Amino acid sequence: MIGTIQSYKVECGAMKIGVVGCAGRMGQMLVRRIVATEGCELAGGTERPDGPAVGKDIGTLAGLDPVGIAVIDDPVQLFAHADAVIDFSTPEATERHAALAAQARTVHVIGTTGLNPGQTEAVKRASQYAPIVHAPNMSLGVNLLMVLVEQVARTLGPDFDIEILEMHHRHKVDAPSGTSLGLGRAAAAGRGVDLDAVSARIRDGHTGPRNSGDIGFAVMRGGDVVGDHTVVFAGEGERIELSHRANDRQIYAVGAVRAALWAHGQHPGLYSMRDVLGLG
Numbered sequence: 001m002i003g004t005i006q007s008y009k010v011e012c013g014a015m016k017i018g019v020v021g022c023a024g025r026m027g028q029m030l031v032r033r034i035v036a037t038e039g040c041e042l043a044g045g046t047e048r049p050d051g052p053a054v055g056k057d058i059g060t061l062a063g064l065d066p067v068g069i070a071v072i073d074d075p076v077q078l079f080a081h082a083d084a085v086i087d088f089s090t091p092e093a094t095e096r097h098a099a100l101a102a103q104a105r106t107v108h109v110i111g112t113t114g115l116n117p118g119q120t121e122a123v124k125r126a127s128q129y130a131p132i133v134h135a136p137n138m139s140l141g142v143n144l145l146m147v148l149v150e151q152v153a154r155t156l157g158p159d160f161d162i163e164i165l166e167m168h169h170r171h172k173v174d175a176p177s178g179t180s181l182g183l184g185r186a187a188a189a190g191r192g193v194d195l196d197a198v199s200a201r202i203r204d205g206h207t208g209p210r211n212s213g214d215i216g217f218a219v220m221r222g223g224d225v226v227g228d229h230t231v232v233f234a235g236e237g238e239r240i241e242l243s244h245r246a247n248d249r250q251i252y253a254v255g256a257v258r259a260a261l262w263a264h265g266q267h268p269g270l271y272s273m274r275d276v277l278g279l280g
């Protein structure tokens with residue numbers, strides 16, 4: 001185990017927010033956002049044991065001036081010390097972190113995607129003891145898109161086929177994206193069906209015609225694309241497309257810090273960005 005926690009004070013009485021996976025693409029964004037946000041104080045950050053960032057200054061890693069806090073590899077310390085911990089890491093790490101949040105009664109904001117059903121269930125169990133915000137996408141735009149998709153799916157009904165397309169950068173490891181699956185759940189809710197019963201995630205070879213009522217997914221990976229999502233409603237003679245394009249990861253960090261501030265003082269429970277943003 002390396003390092004100890006010593007907060008970087010922004011202002012007295014500020015909310016102490018820690019970042020697990022603080023050297024990652026999102027981790028660095030989050031560190032910058034916390035330091036820049038009034039009412040927040042950077043509580044520290046972790047990386048996995050033996051990770052190359054352990055022991056380095058968190059601020060320097062995020063492209064800031066040094067903040068005098070070294071990256072540690074012990075999440076127990078971080079969860080005990082922080083008021084909230086933001087987690088954009090891996091499904092395995094997130095499952096362990098949720099148990100620590102429950103133990104320490106610390107707010108846990110989870111952006112990690114690709115959790116399997118067991119890991120999702122573990123997060124749900126942990127939320128009996130701590131406020132947890134879990135969302136596959138923290139941006140205002142995407143969460144609004146989810147509301148619109150549900151409304152459009154409800155209005156159009158089954159005559160319109162629903163297909164969900166996404167493109168992400170070459171480093172992304174899970175597919176379809178958590179956001180695509182969230183959009184699929186929104187469309188399924190609009191239609192009053194269970195997504196698992198209607199989702200078509202792989203098409204290859206002689207597939208036969210499209211099953212009526214399916215919600216289809218298509219995935220592209222390449223370059224440095226931050227995150228593009230389109231929901232297509234294809235009918236006879238016309239097509240509606242609802243799209244969101246992310247140009248900057250900052251939108252996710254803004255949402256995650258907002259979620260941490262919102263969840264502070266909430267009762268234990270599992271919350272979504274719809275709760276945070278008041279989108280119903």
Ligand SMILES: NC(=O)C1=CN([C@@H]2O[C@H](COP(=O)(O)OP(=O)(O)OC[C@H]3O[C@@H](n4cnc5c(N)ncnc54)[C@H](OP(=O)(O)O)[C@@H]3O)[C@@H](O)[C@H]2O)C=CC1
Pocket residue numbers: 020021022023024025026027046047048049051052088089090093110111112113114135136137138139178252
């Ligand atoms: N909800 C949302 O709005 C968004 C969600 N995401 C999701 O966030 C997750 C992370 O994405 P991204 O930042 O691009 O990925 P990165 O791989 O860049 O970052 C993840 C970081 O977590 C670290 N990590 C791995 N295991 C542990 C551990 N046990 N303890 C602490 N840190 C650990 C990784 O270290 P190492 O590389 O050494 O393994 C890495 O630095 C993905 O699931 C992605 O889909 C992304 C953007 C927006």
Ligand SMILES: O=C(O)C1=N[C@H](C(=O)O)C[C@H](O)C1
Pocket residue numbers: 113136137168172176177178179180226227228
């Ligand atoms: O890995 C990413 O980058 C992103 N992941 C999230 C997802 O899986 O939906 C959110 C966003 O699209 C970026």
